[in-house]
Amino acid sequence: MSLAKNDTVLQESTVEYDTQLSGSSAVLEAFLAEGVDTIFGYPGGAIMPIYDALYDYQDKLQHILVRHEQGGIHAAQGYARTSGKVGVVFATSGPGATNLVTGLADAMIDSTPLVCITGQVFSHLLGTDAFQETDVINITTPVTKWNYQVTDANEIPEVLAKAFYIAESGRPGPVLIDITKNAQLQKFDYKRYTKCKHIRSYRPKPIVRKEYVEAAAQLINEAKKPFVLFGQGIILGKAENEFKTFIEKGGLPAACTLLGLSALPTEHPLHVGMLGMHGNYGPNVLTNECDVLIAIGMRFDDRVTGLLSKYAKQAKIVHLDIDPSEINKNVKADVGVWGDCKDTLPLLTSLINENVHTAWIQKFYDYRQQEIDAVITNELHPKGDKMTMGEVIHQLNELTHGNAIVVTDVGQHQMVTCRYAKFNDTKSNITSGGLGTMGFALPAAIGAKFGALHRTVVAVIGDGGFQMTLQELGTIMQNDIDVKILILNNQFLGMVRQWQELFHERRYSFTDIKSPDYIMLAKSYGIAAQKVEARENLVAALATMLQHKGSFLLEVMVGRENNVFPMVPQGCSVSEIRLR
Amino acid sequence: MKAEYTITVYTENHIGLLNRIAIMFSRRKINIESLNTSPSEVNGIHRFTIVVNETEEVVRKIVSQIEKQVEVLKAFYNTDNEIVWQELALYKVPTDEIAEKVKVERLLREYGARAVVIRKDYTIFEATGHREETEKLLEVLAPYGLIEFVRSARVAILKASSGFHDKLMELEMEANIESI
Numbered sequence: 001m002s003l004a005k006n007d008t009v010l011q012e013s014t015v016e017y018d019t020q021l022s023g024s025s026a027v028l029e030a031f032l033a034e035g036v037d038t039i040f041g042y043p044g045g046a047i048m049p050i051y052d053a054l055y056d057y058q059d060k061l062q063h064i065l066v067r068h069e070q071g072g073i074h075a076a077q078g079y080a081r082t083s084g085k086v087g088v089v090f091a092t093s094g095p096g097a098t099n100l101v102t103g104l105a106d107a108m109i110d111s112t113p114l115v116c117i118t119g120q121v122f123s124h125l126l127g128t129d130a131f132q133e134t135d136v137i138n139i140t141t142p143v144t145k146w147n148y149q150v151t152d153a154n155e156i157p158e159v160l161a162k163a164f165y166i167a168e169s170g171r172p173g174p175v176l177i178d179i180t181k182n183a184q185l186q187k188f189d190y191k192r193y194t195k196c197k198h199i200r201s202y203r204p205k206p207i208v209r210k211e212y213v214e215a216a217a218q219l220i221n222e223a224k225k226p227f228v229l230f231g232q233g234i235i236l237g238k239a240e241n242e243f244k245t246f247i248e249k250g251g252l253p254a255a256c257t258l259l260g261l262s263a264l265p266t267e268h269p270l271h272v273g274m275l276g277m278h279g280n281y282g283p284n285v286l287t288n289e290c291d292v293l294i295a296i297g298m299r300f301d302d303r304v305t306g307l308l309s310k311y312a313k314q315a316k317i318v319h320l321d322i323d324p325s326e327i328n329k330n331v332k333a334d335v336g337v338w339g340d341c342k343d344t345l346p347l348l349t350s351l352i353n354e355n356v357h358t359a360w361i362q363k364f365y366d367y368r369q370q371e372i373d374a375v376i377t378n379e380l381h382p383k384g385d386k387m388t389m390g391e392v393i394h395q396l397n398e399l400t401h402g403n404a405i406v407v408t409d410v411g412q413h414q415m416v417t418c419r420y421a422k423f424n425d426t427k428s429n430i431t432s433g434g435l436g437t438m439g440f441a442l443p444a445a446i447g448a449k450f451g452a453l454h455r456t457v458v459a460v461i462g463d464g465g466f467q468m469t470l471q472e473l474g475t476i477m478q479n480d481i482d483v484k485i486l487i488l489n490n491q492f493l494g495m496v497r498q499w500q501e502l503f504h505e506r507r508y509s510f511t512d513i514k515s516p517d518y519i520m521l522a523k524s525y526g527i528a529a530q531k532v533e534a535r536e537n538l539v540a541a542l543a544t545m546l547q548h549k550g551s552f553l554l555e556v557m558v559g560r561e562n563n564v565f566p567m568v569p570q571g572c573s574v575s576e577i578r579l580r
Numbered sequence: 581m582k583a584e585y586t587i588t589v590y591t592e593n594h595i596g597l598l599n600r601i602a603i604m605f606s607r608r609k610i611n612i613e614s615l616n617t618s619p620s621e622v623n624g625i626h627r628f629t630i631v632v633n634e635t636e637e638v639v640r641k642i643v644s645q646i647e648k649q650v651e652v653l654k655a656f657y658n659t660d661n662e663i664v665w666q667e668l669a670l671y672k673v674p675t676d677e678i679a680e681k682v683k684v685e686r687l688l689r690e691y692g693a694r695a696v697v698i699r700k701d702y703t704i705f706e707a708t709g710h711r712e713e714t715e716k717l718l719e720v721l722a723p724y725g726l727i728e729f730v731r732s733a734r735v736a737i738l739k740a741s742s743g744f745h746d747k748l749m750e751l752e753m754e755a756n757i758e759s760i
């Protein structure tokens with residue numbers, strides 16, 4: 001089977017070749033044409049021809065040798081999310097490819113554009129249980145936006161062009177291209193690389209229907225208590241300015257999802273906080289009080305909605321999304337506006353009235369005050385002698401002024417960091433949202449740094465998650481990557497322990513976790529490190545970490561049994577959020 | 581309320597697409613009652629016909645997930661009264677039994693069946709129709725020592741449809757239309 005020749009409209013490219021090229025070189029030529037500068041990868045038998053070709057491209061393409069393919073793909077995710085470009089990964093067949101699966105699933109659910117190239121056994125060996133043969137295409141089908149196996153080098157330019165186009169257009173996602181070894185080695189007549197601009201069976205952007213934009217505007221104009229929920233769609237659509245203009249014109253209070261965080265500066269007066277299980281008090285409670293709920297580039301994840309049958313039942317719902325299948329999936333929309341928010345938001349803004357909703361916004365501030373009194377003050381300025389995660393993040397804010405990229409792992413420290421970290425700029429909050437992948441942060445921070453070389457990158461990680469992918473310290477060492485690693489050590493798998501405390505009568509079943517000596521560990525990788533056990537040393541240590549030239553690991557010992565609040569217990573409505 | 585829905589999917593003819601579509605059902609624990617792939621009225625474009633017994637809500641959501649797949653051109657669903665549909669069944673019975681005990685002529689006429697192979701040892705009948713019709717004939721033949729039975733997936737055509745030629749033209753044109 002070959003790719004149908006008539007289903008792709010090709011755009012003329014400037015590079016013209018009329019030479020014999022190997023499939024492997026064609027892959028690298030495609031990367032150059034697509035503006036790739038960094039590849040995260042790990043070699044092996046079935047991808048050796050590509051690595052051999054890469055040897056001659058080292059001045060044009062930077063390859064970062066990771067320590068595990070999962071690290072490679074998380075790094076590519078971090079890169080994609082801070083740069084806004086496609087992340088690129090190399091892995092070999094068999095175990096190399098299967099090690100990508102977690103990252104693919106993560107990128108799929110968090111809509112991260114990736115192109116992963118896996119080597120595959122010779123095509124005549126397919127299906128023979130050859131050494132390191134795995135059915136990568138079928139394993140990865142549910143966790144890729146698109147995947148394809150190449151067995152003939154002639155297909156490579158067109159397939160790669162499609163891969164990049166599919167990964168980054170519409171709702172982005174991961175693409176995997178599996179290339180058999182014979183296709184990598186095969187010489188073929190290389191004509192030119194033409195970027196893909198259209199695939200007839202694929203509509204990345206639905207056509208915007210004016211009447212729905214008008215209906216949405218009418219609801220917003222009539223609303224007394226409008227409330228905007230924004231997700232990563234704003235960032236992926238590069239529509240931060242359009243979004244800000246929209247809420248400012250309408251005087252609309254707005255709360256973000258976990259992945260929407262940093263799309264609007266956290267200090268913006270209309271930014272009323274974060275949604276979700278550990279989000280802010282006001283946004284959760286007032287979801288069930290607003291009269292028009294305007295959801296933009298978010299997908300009503302169950303961690304955002306809580307019990308669906310008691311979610312915003314009183315409100316008219318307006319839902320803007322680029323993915324039509326998201327509209328009416330979890331929450332029924334009164335008005336669904338299909339389209340790229342970069343296009344739909346300006347249309348909507350032009351149709352809404354200038355407004356202020358002072359009394360309504362005051363309600364959010366009042367709830368915020370209640371949350372400050374009941375939770376935040378104790379968390380950021382604790383009276384006890386044990387340090388809290390919140391105070392560490394608070395001190396970090398003071399030092400970075402909200403200008404750093406903050407990468408988090410998964411657990412209590414993630415929720416606390418996302419609750420309290422200050423963000424001035426977009427693409428600054430990198431976390432594993434939909435999949436909740438422990439082990440994400442360290443490799444993602446590596447990629448995040450390559451995606452934004454001029455910015456400070458701080459990875460906040462739990463003692464559990466750090467031990468899942470700490471082998472990537474080797475990558476940091478070998479490439480002198482300037483990432484700041486902040487381990488918040490509570491000597492527990494904290495988030496699970498919290499649930500055990502609250503919902504399983506404190507039966508701490510296998511959540512007590514021991515750590516190695518992280519300082520010695522870091523030193524063995526040549527990474528500067530420090531451990532803080534007492535509050536009086538915290539600020540100085542954070543400052544040392546931030547001022548240090550190069551990577552730095554800071555371990556902060558925090559209270560063992562602190563809980564993250566507020567919390568919407570599973571199965572409860574958002575308005576049943578608990579402050580303690 | 582659950583009902584029978586027929587899902588039609590127009591796709592590119594690519595390896596792996598059958599799996600990509602099939603796992604979307606199994607992931608959601610939706611049983612596929614019948615699945616057929618075949619060429620369509622448009623050269624090079626495949627047509628899936630999938631039958632499920634589900635609520636309309638579930639069917640609507642899975643169809644929009646299917647339509648989202650890169651190589652799917654169009655997906656939609658219909659109730660039974662919106663389509664004309666058929667299934668084909670083959671029945672193998674011992675020739676002597678059937679010849680001896682049944683008025684074969686009448687049987688065939690009654691069930692719209694025909695004999696496609698008649699040998700000394702066995703006869704193969706073929707019947708086309710709705711599920712209940714081919715099922716009936718199965719019941720009638722069972723007492724005579726049915727040797728083998730097989731039924732095809734459903735194929736269906738929409739009563740109100742002008743086919744896919746025009747739609748495809750539209751999709752190919754979209755390349756030249758700037759979105760808004």
Ligand SMILES: Cc1ncc(C[n+]2csc(CCOP(=O)(O)OP(=O)(O)O)c2C)c(N)n1
Pocket residue numbers: 409410411412413414436437438439461462463464465466488490492493494495496
């Ligand atoms: C790969 C993976 N395995 C298991 C889990 C379940 N899980 C979620 S949070 C958590 C505890 C995390 O502990 P730690 O990394 O120490 O962070 P803390 O919650 O203490 O901040 C676990 C085990 C997960 N999210 N990901």
